[in-house]
Amino acid sequence: MKDVLLMAAFAFGGAACAGLLGAVALRLLRHRSVAVSLAVVAAVAVAAMLAGTLAVAWAMFLSPHDLSVVTLVAAMAAVVSLATALLLGRWVVARGRDLARAARDFGEGGSFAAPPARATAELAAVTRELAATSARLAASRERERALESSRRELVAWISHDLRTPLAGLRAMAEALEDGVAADPARYHRQIRTEVERLGTMVGDLFELSRIHAGALELTPSRVSFRDLAADALLGADPLARERGVRLCGEDIVHVPVEVDGKEMTRVLTNLLVNAIRHTPADGTVAVRVDRHEDTAVLSVTDGCGGIPEEDLPKVFDTGWRGNSARTPPAGAGLGLAIVRGIVEAHAGRARVHNVPGGCRFEVTLPLAAAST
Structure with missing residues (x-):
């Protein structure tokens, strides 16, 4: 037993010396190619075995012939190990270079194309992550292009919508100033109407800018969706009566x-006004509130005749106003974009789909936590 422990000690000492030298070599070569590191690891493994064997052989006073045999066997093992390590290292380096070229092309603005050659599990994982990142960046670039396009359209539409009332205001002001207005009181009423419309447009722009800037401050409180819907219906009733639309x-x-009661009331009001404006006389706008598991769903159904399927994904985009049949006079197309922004700020979701005779807008919000 004592001899076994002694041989183990000599073998460990020789192997430890080889391992220490290998660790120093790896540290000095840590910035070199992985092929060099693999060769060092293979050399350390063989050297540790050889050092341990030689230490035991010298301690046991083996014959020169036996010692040469052991050394020759270890040397052959070292040659095979180093050759295998170098081949593996070159293969890994080649796959790494392929991945680096693909990543470089990806970084120059293109899409990531995975190298065709098979790689190690780690490089394959990196490849999958780069492919997923490429897909996300492509989607982000597409959203950015769509947003930029909608912004350009919004600027054009706002400029057009501002020019018309401003020209009218200027003409009426000049007529009043020159004393040629046949009915000054009517001109005053019209000026006030146009100013109020311009004020509403500016308010919508300000609200939308706060939403896009992430500066929308909410003051949430526990309320009933039924109360919010009832208040919105009451506020929209005069417009519905004027247009001959029934509210249900x-x-x-x-x-x-x-x-936030104030912001959510704005959401419901925008949906109701939008539905009333696009529903013909003698039509119906129906409001419904349901509870589905842990969410509350409010829906507003109008009689607009439906939205083209290709336009449904654009309904809540900034500046979208659809075709002329769904374009209100001087509308800037901000109401539904504000709806989506406020609803998403409440961790909810706004969507729309066609129903027979019209379309249905739905607002889904999480239920309030149970009070203790």
Whole structure:
């Protein structure tokens, strides 16, 4: 037993010396190619075995012939190990270079194309992550282009919508100033109407800018979706009567939500005004509130005749106003974009889909937490 422990000690000492030298070599060569590191590891493994064997052989006073045999066997093992390590290292380096070229092309603005050659599991994982990142960046670039396009259209539409009332205001002001207005009171009323419309447009722009800048400050409180819907219906009733549209709100249940009452009232008002404007006379706008598991769903259904399927994904985009049949006079196309921004700020979702005779806008919000 004592001899076994002694041989183990000599073998460990020789192998430890080789391992220490190998660790120093790896540290000095840590910035070199992985092929060099693999060769060093293979050399350390063989050297550790050889050093341990030689230490035991010298301690046991083996014959020169036996010692030469052991050394020759270790040397052959070293040659095979180093050759294998170098081949593996060159293969890994080649796959790494392929991946680096693909990443460089990806970084220059193109899409990432995975190298065709098979790689190690780690390089394959990096390849998959780069491919996923490329897909996300492509989607982000597409959203950025769409946003930039909508911004250009919005600027053009706002400029057009501002030019018309401003020209009218200027003409009426000049007529009043020159004393040629046949009915000054009517001109004053018209000026006030146009100013109020311009004020509404500026307010929508300001609200949308706060949403896009992430500066929308919410003051949530526990309220009933039914109360919010009832208030919005009451506020939209005069416009509905003026246009001969019936408002229907019987299917409204009590559902508690944690929202900013002022902002959510704006959401419901925008949806109702949008629905009333696009519903013909004698049509119906129906409001419904449902509870689905842990969410509250408010829907506003109009009689607009439906939206083209290709336009449905654009309905909540900034500046979208659809075709002429769905374009209100002087509308800047901001109302539904504001709806989506406020709803998403409440961790909710706004969507639209066609129904027979019209379309249905739905706002989904998480239920309020149970009060303790």
